[in-house]
Amino acid sequence: MDRRRLTTLLERERDSHVRRNPRSAAAYAKAEHLFGRVPMTWMNKQAAGFPLYLESARGSHVVDLDGHDYVDLCLGDTGAMAGHSPTAVTEAVTRRLASLGGATAMMPTEDAEWVGAELTRRFGLPKWSFSLTATDANRWAIRLARAVTGRPKILVNSFCYHGSVDESLIVVGEDGEGVSRPGNVGAPCDVTLTSRVAEFNDVDGLARQLAHGDVAAVLMEPALTNIGIVLPEPGYLDAVRTLTRRHGTLLINDETHTFSAGPGGCTGAWGLAPDIVTIGKAIGGGVPVGAYGLSAELAAAILDRDDLDLVDMGGVGGTLAGNALSVAAARATLEHVLTDSAFAGMTALATRFTDAVTTVIEAHDLPWSISQLGARAEYRFARPAPRDGTSSACASDGELEDYLHLYLANRGVLLTPFHNMALMSPATTAADVDHHTEVFTAAVAELLA
Structure with a gap:
């Protein structure tokens, strides 16, 4: 050229x-x-x-x-x-606002259970909660993982994308260890205090990092997307699941972009078995919404803890999360559009x-x-x-x-x-x-x- x-x-x-x-x-x-x-x-x-x-x-x-x-x-x-302003979503949002009212009322709607059941069908995880963005879904999933494991660090892949999650702004340096991603704005602390990192498709690198015994969860996309699509090599995702289980580390699949792989994202298409799935953007048909799903075992372990504040100021949740408008849009999108x-x-x-x-x-x-x-x-x-x-x-x-x-x-x-x-x-x-x-x-x- x-x-x-x-x-x-x-x-x-x-x-x-x-x-x-x-x-x-x-x-x-x-x-x-x-x-x-x-x-x-x-x-x-x-x-x-x-x-x-x-x-x-x-x-x-x-x-x-x-x-x-x-x-x-x-x-x-x-x-x-889902396309711009799909008819089913437009009608559901209009009905919620114009006919029923109550876009956000700090009260649940029956749509939420329908969406949770549909996400369970698609991704296999039985318990779901809502956010307004995938970034928040990831943040809250990370907090739950730290709470239940008692471990401080999160492991991500170099040049991953999980929104503006502080723990994800780490890359592999020249010596093979983690360094702050260039351009990281206003980091609250040295990212190596909160995070570990391994290259995608590098099983040995992942094993070395998990061997430290301080990783609460691996937060990953089943295929990298925001640095260009990087697909998993044969056997890589199976090795990730084997290693995380061996080291007592939870596995979080961020399906926000990899949802493109099919109705259940890569998790459904490839038969994956994460402990947590996070997702956002697409499931709302253009209306802000995010969600995270938990395995039955993990959900029970969290809910059995009487020392965790899950209903007020414990750091998990937001006033507008799960609002009636967002959930109505998610139901319409999943039921009628992204089928x-x-x-x-x-x-x-x-x-x-x-x-x-x-x-x-x-x-x-x-x-x-x-x-x-x-x-x-x-x-x-x-x-x-x-x-x-x-x-x-x-x-x-x-x-x-x-x-x-x-x-x-x-x-x-x-x-x-x-x-x-x-x-x-x-x-x-x-x-x-x-x-x-x-x-x-x-x-x-x-x-x-």
Whole structure:
């Protein structure tokens, strides 16, 4: 690849982005009362200096403030995996707000038991509790794990993603031991005091860390996602479960992104047996919600403890968690939208996407790869695909990524801003996927011309 040509093409796409989006640019320029000019600072992860502003969204498409329609393969970085404003969720939320009222009343609704039973069917864990985000589900699961084991540390994988959980911001250093992840903002203490870390797919590294005997729980995604999809090698997840049981360590599967693997995420698709599952975003159909499920043995052990404050200020729970609106949205999403049959169609479309990208990579003999996890696929600038988080992080190419993202966006396709992830919803069509294929093919051809 000619890097000078890449730079020239990237500048062309940036100029085009600015010319195409004057209203978004103006909205960003006048946002003087927002920290970083955006509602959340991660919205500044854009390739052209300002974000596109949302006007409307339906199904698998979004429209920006300047009236451009996009095939949305980002889908709120999983938060809109059900598609934008699916009818069943819209009707359930409207009924809860307009007809029944009481969006949050500090009272349970019958929907909560239905959702708990459905999550049990999908993931196998019998006892569930709710949060507003997967981050909080992870935080509370960690506290419960520490309480029941009496151990202080949590083990995660290098370059994992579990939201803004303090314990997860640790990576493997040059000596093989943990160090704070670069850019960690305002860490309350040295992360090595709270956490241990091992590379994904590294059974020996995991065994060394667990041998210290101070790890309450391993918190992991069954496949890494937010550093690019890194799939487990044969036997790895079985080894994780064997080692955690041998060392008296709980296993937490964070299925927030890996839910794309199927109706029960990787846990259901691959027959996994964690002690805790955490999940968020997608199960609410766009309405904030998270949840965590516990094994029967673990739930009983926690509830039998009369020294743990589980109902007031013990550090587990939030006033809006399990509110009637969020739970109604989760029921509608799971019952009518992200169904077993919907996942089959979504996965087939992701395979169509993967096959098309593979064809382009092979046609040009590019040193790239693509990995698929059910309804999710992602191309990487490495071949073979990275096998752990650190090598996946090293495979990043910011300039190339910006070029592809802008080229696609300027022609009506959105990928997740943080990486090259494409996610399929029940509303996504073959035509949506083929539009990406057409534009991606042209982007690569121009780059290599």
